[in-house]
Each structure stands twice: as structure tokens, then as C-alpha cells.
Amino acid sequence: MKIIVCIKQVPDTADIKWTENNTMVREGVESIINPFDEYALETALRIKDENPETTIKVLTMGPPQAEEILKRAIALGCDEGILVSDKKFAGADTQATSRTLAHAISAKAPDFDLIICGQFAIDGDTAQTGPSIAQHLDLPQVTYAKEVMPIHQNKILVTRETEYGIEKIKMQLPGVICMIKCDYNPRKITISGSMKAQDTQIQTYSMEDIGLAPELVGIKGSPTYVSKAFRPEREENCQFLEGSADQMTAQLMEKLKELGVKNA
Amino acid sequence: MPSGICIFAEVTPDKKLSGVTLELSGKALELSQKLNGETINALLITGDDNIDDLFIELSQSGIQNIWLVQDPKLKNYSTDLYAKAAYEVIKQKDPSIMLIGATTTGRDIAPRLSSQLDTGLTADCTELDINEKGQLAATRPTFGGELMATILCKKFPQMATIRPKVMPKPTPNYENKAKVEKIEVDFSATPIRTELIEFTPLAQSTQARIDEAEVIIAGGKGLKNAQNFKMLEELAQLLGGTVGASRCAVDAGWCDHSVQIGQTGKTVTPKIYIACGISGAIQHLAGMNSSDIIIAINKDPKAPIFKAATYGIVGDVFEIVPKIIEELKKQKVH
Numbered sequence: 001m002k003i004i005v006c007i008k009q010v011p012d013t014a015d016i017k018w019t020e021n022n023t024m025v026r027e028g029v030e031s032i033i034n035p036f037d038e039y040a041l042e043t044a045l046r047i048k049d050e051n052p053e054t055t056i057k058v059l060t061m062g063p064p065q066a067e068e069i070l071k072r073a074i075a076l077g078c079d080e081g082i083l084v085s086d087k088k089f090a091g092a093d094t095q096a097t098s099r100t101l102a103h104a105i106s107a108k109a110p111d112f113d114l115i116i117c118g119q120f121a122i123d124g125d126t127a128q129t130g131p132s133i134a135q136h137l138d139l140p141q142v143t144y145a146k147e148v149m150p151i152h153q154n155k156i157l158v159t160r161e162t163e164y165g166i167e168k169i170k171m172q173l174p175g176v177i178c179m180i181k182c183d184y185n186p187r188k189i190t191i192s193g194s195m196k197a198q199d200t201q202i203q204t205y206s207m208e209d210i211g212l213a214p215e216l217v218g219i220k221g222s223p224t225y226v227s228k229a230f231r232p233e234r235e236e237n238c239q240f241l242e243g244s245a246d247q248m249t250a251q252l253m254e255k256l257k258e259l260g261v262k263n264a
Numbered sequence: 265m266p267s268g269i270c271i272f273a274e275v276t277p278d279k280k281l282s283g284v285t286l287e288l289s290g291k292a293l294e295l296s297q298k299l300n301g302e303t304i305n306a307l308l309i310t311g312d313d314n315i316d317d318l319f320i321e322l323s324q325s326g327i328q329n330i331w332l333v334q335d336p337k338l339k340n341y342s343t344d345l346y347a348k349a350a351y352e353v354i355k356q357k358d359p360s361i362m363l364i365g366a367t368t369t370g371r372d373i374a375p376r377l378s379s380q381l382d383t384g385l386t387a388d389c390t391e392l393d394i395n396e397k398g399q400l401a402a403t404r405p406t407f408g409g410e411l412m413a414t415i416l417c418k419k420f421p422q423m424a425t426i427r428p429k430v431m432p433k434p435t436p437n438y439e440n441k442a443k444v445e446k447i448e449v450d451f452s453a454t455p456i457r458t459e460l461i462e463f464t465p466l467a468q469s470t471q472a473r474i475d476e477a478e479v480i481i482a483g484g485k486g487l488k489n490a491q492n493f494k495m496l497e498e499l500a501q502l503l504g505g506t507v508g509a510s511r512c513a514v515d516a517g518w519c520d521h522s523v524q525i526g527q528t529g530k531t532v533t534p535k536i537y538i539a540c541g542i543s544g545a546i547q548h549l550a551g552m553n554s555s556d557i558i559i560a561i562n563k564d565p566k567a568p569i570f571k572a573a574t575y576g577i578v579g580d581v582f583e584i585v586p587k588i589i590e591e592l593k594k595q596k597v598h
């Protein structure tokens with residue numbers, strides 16, 4: 001099976017700091033592979049574990065530094081890395097991002113069976129890129145996927161989790177799946193993997209290379225734009241209950257009663 | 265010129281309107297007033313014949329027109345067919361605003377639709393307004409709620425998905441009667457490339473679904489082992505709620521992945537959230553800090569969870585929780 005995994009470089013939310021103008025302090029913030037994309041990678045790598053003839057290409061759109069996460073993915077066991085990078089891509093919303101990724105796939109990696117994305121990126125958190133790529137390439141999709149099992153040359157079985165329960169869906173290939181957290185932990189990089197990654201050349205393409213026009217990418221190609229950004233006001237006014245454990249419990253019971261909680 | 269507001273009427277597997285559908289109606293009503301009374305419409309896609317209940321509920325929520333696509337092929341949700349139906353209706357009706365619940369279904373169909381319509385989509389909004397130029401101003405959290413962004417759209421329809429349970433449901437209007445307009449969609453050329461072959465509903469126990477629960481008792485690393493979660497389950501039962509967990513508790517195997525709350529888990533907005541032995545890391549807060557009332561029980565007075573909490577108990581969960589259970593049981597006897 002030929003798989004493409006779309007991964008995104010995101011700042012580690014644990015150490016984000018903000019300036020007074022609500023922009024992010026980028027210095028000193030570690031960049032990580034979006035956590036959901038780690039599940040996407042793990043899913044692809046498990047398919048490859050079972051079927052060694054599987055090939056995995058990892059794709060990202062981002063600044064030149066994003067090459068680093070592609071190297072990491074190769075160190076984990078992926079075969080090729082593709083970086084689409086261009087100053088004109090800056091300021092892309094999900095529509096422009098998914099169009100760019102879809103074009104990159106059509107132009108530079110058209111021969112695939114399965115595209116795996118993460119469900120969300122933890123910075124933008126839109127969950128839109130995967131389904132939009134599917135639409136641009138006219139492919140079927142399964143979102144909120146937890147597990148993937150190839151069943152046939154051109155079919156896979158996907159376990160999907162919704163508010164109402166667990167669905168098992170058979171999807172025709174080629175197709176797109178978007179992964180939520182799966183039941184297994186993503187693997188770690190091995191030494192031999194790192195060595196292989198060092199020797200692997202990342203393919204880098206610009207806007208022209210993938211055949212897109214400036215009005216279709218970046219800020220110009222984005223129908224949405226941010227008119228205002230602000231930090232939510234967090235009221236920090238926790239009322240601490242005081243006294244012994246019994247006294248605190250009694251006060252809590254009072255509060256629960258006031259709130260009209262059942263049985264309280 | 266596009267005009268009118270359209271909401272996506274989502275039907276649940278048990279053939280009811282999803283909660284967020286009514287919340288969208290309520291919001292649409294408010295937006296319509298700011299837009300000099302643009303019409304409020306609902307897009308209803310269904311495979312069932314017997315849907316008078318849905319009409320009544322939509323009518324009472326203030327909907328003026330129901331744009332109905334009805335076809336036996338639409339019995340179960342299918343991305344291909346539902347996206348096709350929605351696309352055809354929107355093309356024909358040309359609304360200026362399209363609102364969809366940010367549920368698994370909503371977030372499955374909305375991005376496909378926006379790409380096909382070549383317009384913008386703002387995800388998982390928690391606030392909607394009309395600005396001075398008459399545009400939809402959609403506000404949403406990013407970076408796990410650390411930053412809020414208000415987003416505008418240059419194209420039509422201006423689309424947004426809306427986080428469930430943040431907007432109030434409208435008071436029913438028993439006088440209102442929506443007009444039903446059936447729209448024929450030809451599916452003959454639409455491939456169906458996914459097939460639902462099995463559906464296992466969530467355990468139909470006494471426990472409420474975590475995204476719908478009014479009370480959530482969440483446990484973290486401080487609970488120490490799986491066995492101790494029984495205590496939280498008992499408390500949840502007594503309060504008519506359900507149990508959630510931090511990632512640490514899930515990763516340790518004490519709880520199922522499906523109840524993880526936070527950035528890589530579920531986003532929940534219960535009336536009452538009781539955090540037991542949870543430190544309150546930002547990734548956890550991202551999933552629960554819009555709860556109405558947050559009660560934190562933690563033995564470390566400096567734990568960040570107290571910054572988000574309404575009420576704080578600095579204490580040992582193994583001492584406090586059993587006492588609460590005991591008190592609740594006493595009340596029950598009376």
C-alpha cells in the first residue's frame with residue numbers, strides 16, 4: 001500500500017508565552033509534531049509493519065525549519081519526506097492550506113492509496129484540513145478514526161468514534177482518514193532510524209513547482225481572516241473552602257444544594 | 265445577493281434533533297434581528313418518512329423555512345450523500361450565513377462543503393455576532409483556549425461550526441409554523457464510497473454520555489490506580505453524572521481513551537465539573553474550562569487547577585470523596 005501522511009509542525013503548547021499584543025513568543029518554544037499526527041504516523045507505520053512492501057511519504061506545508069519534523073518521521077520509519085514551502089504560503093487559512101496540500105499531492109505524489117491526517121492540529125485546532133483535502137481530490141473520507149485495517153487491495157476497515165458510539169466503516173481506496181488518539185502509544189525514534197534520516201534527502205517544492213497561482217495560496221487565497229485576537233479574561237477567583245475535611249465537605253454540600261444538584 | 269441564515273438540522277441516530285441544532289436556531293434568531301430580519305432556514309437531510317416531530321421542534325425553535333431533502337438513501341449519515349444534498353440546496357438557495365454544529369457529523373461535512381462551495385469556514389466557534397458592516401463575526405478559541413480570535417469571511421456563504429452547549433436554546437414559540445419545502449436531489453451520479461457495516465452504541469448504562477453530561481467527576485494521577493476510580497463512579501451515580509479522566513489517568517490504563525478530557529481528548533461543558541487529583545495542566549484545562557462550575561479537590565494548594573476553579577478544596581481525595589458520598593447517601597435516605 002502507498003500511504004501519504006500529512007503532518008504539521010506546531011509549537012509545544014505547554015511552553016507558549018504571549019506578548020502584550022497577543023502574538024506568540026516564538027523564541028525558546030519547542031516545535032513538535034502535532035500530537036494527532038503522531039497517531040497518523042503510528043497508524044501508517046503499523047500498516048507497514050504488517051505489510052513490508054508499504055511505502056510511506058510524509059508531507060508538510062511550512063517554513064524551511066519544518067524539514068526537521070519530516071526527518072523525525074523518516075527516523076520513525078517513513079520512507080520519503082516532502083516539504084512544500086514558499087513565502088507566498090504565509091497566512092494561509094485551512095482552505096488555502098488544504099488546496100496547497102492537495103495540489104502538492106496531485107503534482108508530486110499522485111500515486112497513492114491512502115492519505116492519513118490528524119483530526120486536529122493543536123494550534124489552529126480546526127479539524128478541517130483533512131476533509132478539505134479529500135474534497136479537493138474528490139476522495140472519500142473517514143474522520144474521528146481510531147483504528148485502521150487494510151482488508152483488501154482497495155478497501156480498508158476504519159473504526160470511528162462518535163458521540164453516539166463506535167462505527168465500523170468500510171472505505172474504498174484511495175481515500176482520506178483523520179485520526180484521533182488511538183489505543184496505542186506512538187513509537188520512539190531508534191538510533192538506526194536517525195542514521196537513515198540523516199542520509200535521506202527531503203524533497204522541497206515551491207508554489208510554482210506544484211502549479212499554483214499566488215491568488216490561490218497564503219493570505220490571498222484565504223477566504224477567512226482574523227479581525228481581532230485577544231486573550232480571554234480568566235477570572236481567578238477560586239473560593240477556597242476552609243476548615244477540617246468534615247467542614248469542607250459540609251460547605252460543599254451546601255454549594256451543591258444551591259446549584260440544585262440532584263440528591264444534594 | 266446571498267441572503268438568509270441557514271442552520272444544519274442534525275438528526276441523531278435515534279432520530280431526534282441534536283441539542284446543538286436548537287442552540288443554532290436560537291442564535292440564528294438573534295443574528296437575523298441584527299440583519300433586519302433575514303429569514304431563518306433549516307436544512308434537513310433525512311431518509312425517514314415519519315418526521316413530524318422534527319418539523320414541530322424546528323418550528324417551535326423559530327425556524328421559518330425547512331429545506332428538506334428526503335430520500336431512502338439517506339437513512340444513515342454518509343459523507344458523500346449528505347455533502348451532495350447540502351451542496352445542492354445551498355447552491356440553489358444561496359444563503360449568506362450557514363451554521364453547523366461542531367459535532368462529529370458537523371465537523372465531517374462542513375469542511376467538505378466549504379471547499380466545494382469555495383468559501384471560508386470558521387471552526388468550533390463559541391460566539392457569533394454581526395459587525396457594523398453586516399458581516400458574520402465568528403469568535404473561536406485557539407491554542408487550547410489561550411487565545412481567542414474573531415474571524416470574518418470574504419466569500420459566501422459565511423460558514424461556521426458552533427461548539428455545542430455554549431449557546432442557550434431558544435424559548436419555544438408555539439405559534440410559529442415553519443414552511444416545509446422539499447428539494448429534489450439527484451443522487452444517481454454520486455458514488456457512495458464508505459459503508460457503515462457495524463454500529464455499537466455507547467454502553468446504555470446509567471451513565472450519561474460525556475458530551476451531554478450535566479455533572480462530570482474527573483479523576484487524575486492523584487487517584488493512583490484503576491480500582492480507586494470506582495469511588496468516582498459511585499459519586500457520579502449519586503449526582504446523576506458521569507466519570508471523566510485526565511490524560512495521565514488514561515495513559516496509565518485506569519480509564520478508557522473515550523473519556524479523556526482535554527486538548528487531545530474531549531471538550532466538555534457540564535454544569536458542574538469536579539476535578540479530583542488533577543493538577544490542571546493547560547492541555548487539560550482546554551477541554552473543561554468552559555464548564556459552568558468547577559470544583560477542584562487537590563492536596564497541593566499551588567496546583568494550577570485552582571486557578572480555573574470556582575470552589576477549591578485543598579485536601580486528600582481519599583478523605584474528601586468518601587465523605588461527600590456518605591453525605592449524599594444520607595440525603596437520599598431522607
Ligand SMILES: Cc1cc2nc3c(=O)[nH]c(=O)nc-3n(C[C@H](O)[C@H](O)[C@H](O)COP(=O)(O)OP(=O)(O)OC[C@H]3O[C@@H](n4cnc5c(N)ncnc54)[C@H](O)[C@@H]3O)c2cc1C
Nearest residue numbers: 484485486510511512526527528529541542543548563581
Ligand atoms: C500535546 C499534549 C497534549 C495533551 N493532551 C492532554 C489532554 O487532552 N488531557 C489531559 O488531561 N492532559 C493532556 N496532556 C497532559 C498534560 O500536560 C498533563 O500531563 C496531564 O493533564 C496531567 O494529568 P494529571 O493532572 O492527572 O496528573 P498530574 O499532573 O501528575 O497531577 C496529579 C495531581 O493530583 C494531586 N494529588 C495526588 N495525590 C492526591 C490525593 N491523594 N488527593 C488529592 N490530590 C492528589 C497532585 O497534587 C497533582 O496536582 C497533554 C500533553 C501534551 C504535551
Ligand SMILES: Nc1ncnc2c1ncn2[C@@H]1O[C@H](COP(=O)(O)O)[C@@H](O)[C@H]1O
Nearest residue numbers: 006060061117118120121126127128129
Ligand atoms: N501545514 C500543514 N502541513 C501538513 N499537514 C497539515 C498542515 N496543516 C494541517 N495539516 C493536517 O491536517 C490535520 C488537521 O489540521 P487542522 O485542520 O489545522 O486542525 C493535521 O493533523 C495534519 O494532518
